[in-house]
Structure formats: structure tokens, C-alpha cells
Amino acid sequence: xxxxxxxxxxxxxxxxxxxxxxxxxxxxxxxxxxxxxxxxxxxxxxxxxxxxxxxxxxxxxxxxxxxxxxxxxxxxxxxxxxxxxxxxxxxxxxxxxxxxxxxxxxxxxxxxxxxxxxxxxxxxxxxxxxxxxxxxxxxxxxxxxxxxxxxxxxxxxxxxxxxxxxxxxxxxxxxxxxxxxxxxxxxxxxxxxxxxxxxxxxxxxxxxxxxxxxxxxxxxxxxxxxxxxxxxxxxxxxxxxxxxxxxxxxxxxxxxxxxxxxxxxxxxxxxxxxxxxxx
Ligand SMILES: C[S@@+](CC[C@H](N)C(=O)[O-])C[C@H]1O[C@@H](n2cnc3c(N)ncnc32)[C@H](O)[C@@H]1O
Numbered sequence: 030x031x032x033x034x035x036x037x038x039x040x041x042x043x044x045x046x047x048x049x050x051x052x053x054x055x056x057x058x059x060x061x062x063x064x065x066x067x068x069x070x071x072x073x074x075x076x077x078x079x080x081x082x083x084x085x086x087x088x089x090x091x092x093x094x095x096x097x098x099x100x101x102x103x104x105x106x107x108x109x110x111x112x113x114x115x116x117x118x119x120x121x122x123x124x125x126x127x128x129x130x131x132x133x134x135x136x137x138x139x140x141x142x143x144x145x146x147x148x149x150x151x152x153x154x155x156x157x158x159x160x161x162x163x164x165x166x167x168x169x170x171x172x173x174x175x176x177x178x179x180x181x182x183x184x185x186x187x188x189x190x191x192x193x194x195x196x197x198x199x200x201x202x203x204x205x206x207x208x209x210x211x212x213x214x215x216x217x218x219x220x221x222x223x224x225x226x227x228x229x230x231x232x233x234x235x236x237x238x239x240x241x242x243x244x245x246x247x248x249x250x251x252x253x254x255x256x257x258x259x260x261x262x263x264x265x266x267x268x269x270x271x272x273x274x275x276x277x278x279x280x281x282x283x284x285x286x287x288x289x290x291x292x293x294x295x296x297x298x299x300x301x302x303x304x305x306x307x308x
Pocket of ligand 1 (some may be wrong): 095164
């Protein structure tokens with residue numbers, strides 16, 4: 030990993046540190062997973078192709094709970110992440126759960142070299158929440174995803190809606206105030222803080238991280254230019270974690286904008302799902 034720029038090197042240090050915190054957190058629920066629960070959202074099960082007997086590549090898989098849940102659902106699953114702690118925890122969990130899956134340590138843009146024997150071989154490439162904001166170049170990311178797909182294979186992405194990433198977290202309750210760029214920028218946004226999203230009581234040592242936003246148009250165009258045809262682009266008015274401090278938690282771990290005058294709030298999409306196929 031010596032070739033990482035300072036931004037991604039700082040992100041790697043923070044992600045590596047987060048793994049032990051996340052693996053012990055209620056948010057990720059390792060015990061529930063080991064007891065047999067799937068960590069996949071019903072939405073993913075509906076919108077991703079039937080995985081039984083299919084090869085599935087999970088990019089930026091963190092410590093593997095979702096990768097292993099896909100394997101449990103019948104996929105021949107491979108997870109990739111640049112964090113050594115994430116990959117070793119994922120392998121350990123696979124063993125403890127008795128699930129067969131492969132985990133590969135690689136930076137996203139280096140994945141085609143790390144898995145050079147698997148190019149153009151996957152039925153499904155899966156990318157989920159909190160993934161693409163860590164990547165400086167969405168067009169390069171789309172090339173990596175498409176490069177792993179067989180013709181007809183599905184690229185499925187579920188991530189934070191780019192508009193959500195533009196909002197000022199510190200705005201007064203419920204006010205939608207734009208504070209950050211909607212488009213990809215060369216320089217990332219810098220974040221500092223010792224809190225962790227999965228365990229707010231944790232005190233992180235590595236406090237600085239860097240993110241890049243990518244507009245929906247940039248994402249879709251990158252996927253098309255990488256040789257895929259879009260099946261759908263869905264926008265959801267909810268998300269599945271507290272992306273902004275003033276979101277309201279509802280049943281089943283769903284977070285929404287606060288309702289206005291008892292009318293469900295439909296001001297802004299908070300998450301999106303995209304399905305595309307390699308042509
Ligand atoms: C929020 S997780 C996304 C996975 C999943 N949604 C989850 O919550 O378990 C983001 C993952 O991206 C990985 N990551 C960040 N930047 C990366 C990069 N440049 N190359 C490979 N992995 C990266 C981190 O190590 C982390 O495991």
C-alpha cells in the first residue's frame with residue numbers, strides 16, 4: 030500500500046482502527062450474524078439478482094458481514110477491502126460462522142491487479158453504503174467494477190445519495206442547507222473528529238479522514254462509459270443510518286427527514302440504488 034496518496038493513507042489508518050470498534054458494536058451485530066441473521070437489507074434481496082450459484086464480488090467489503098451474508102444466501106462470494114484489519118476479521122468470521130468465502134486485501138483501484146485472474150468473471154459486483162465517498166475518481170471506480178463483470182453481469186450499488194452529502198450537518202433542525210460540493214472535486218473534503226458512527230462512545234486515535242462527493246450524473250455517466258447499460262436508478266427518501274444528526278429514526282432501523290405538519294417529508298432522497306449490466 031506504499032503508493033497511497035496521503036488522503037487515502039489517512040483513511041486507511043482510520044478504517045483499520047475502526048474494525049475492532051465495529052466488530053464489537055451493537056450497530057454491526059456480529060453476535061446476531063453468528064446466530065444466523067442476515068445483515069442484508071430486504072431492498073438488496075429484492076433488487077440484486079438471485080445470487081444462488083452466482084459469483085459475487087463485494088468491493089469495499091469492510092469486515093465482511095454483508096459478503097458472508099451473500100455467501101450464506103448461496104453466492105460464491107469474494108470480498109475486497111484495503112484494510113488489513115478488516116480482511117483478517119472477515120476471514121476469522123468466515124471460519125467462526127463456517128461459511129466459505131474469499132477475502133482479498135487490496136486498494137480499490139489496485140483490485141484489477143490483485144484479482145487479475147478474475148477479470149470479466151463475476152455475475153454480480155456489489156457495492157454498498159458508505160463506499161464511493163472514499164474514492165477520488167468515480168470514472169476509475171466504474172472501470173474497475175465493469176472490468177470484473179461477465180457480459181450480462183449485474184453491477185449493483187446502494188449508497189448515500191450525493192445530495193445528502195452536500196448538506197450542512199450543523200444546520201438547525203431539519204433545515205436543508207447546502208454546505209459541500211455536489212460534484213466531484215480534485216481536493217477532498219477533510220473531516221476531523223474522534224467519534225465513530227457505529228459507536229459514538231469510541232474515541233478514535235486517527236481522527237482525520239477525507240471524502241469526495243460524486244453527483245448522480247457523474248456516477249451514472251461513469252457506469253455507462255465503462256460499458257454498462259442502466260437497468261434502474263432508484264432514489265429512497267430514507268437511509269439506514271443516522272447520516273445527519275437530525276434525521277428521525279423509525280421502525281426497522283430506517284432514518285428519515287422529520288415530517289412536516291404530519292405530512293411525510295419528501296424534500297430530498299437520502300439513499301439510492303443503481304443496477305446496471307455489462308454489455
Ligand atoms: C462503510 S464501509 C462500506 C461497507 C459496508 N457498507 C459496511 O458498512 O460494512 C467502507 C469500506 O471502504 C473501505 N475503503 C475505503 N477506501 C478504500 C479504498 N480506497 N480502497 C479499498 N477499500 C476502501 C474501508 O476500509 C471500509 O471497510
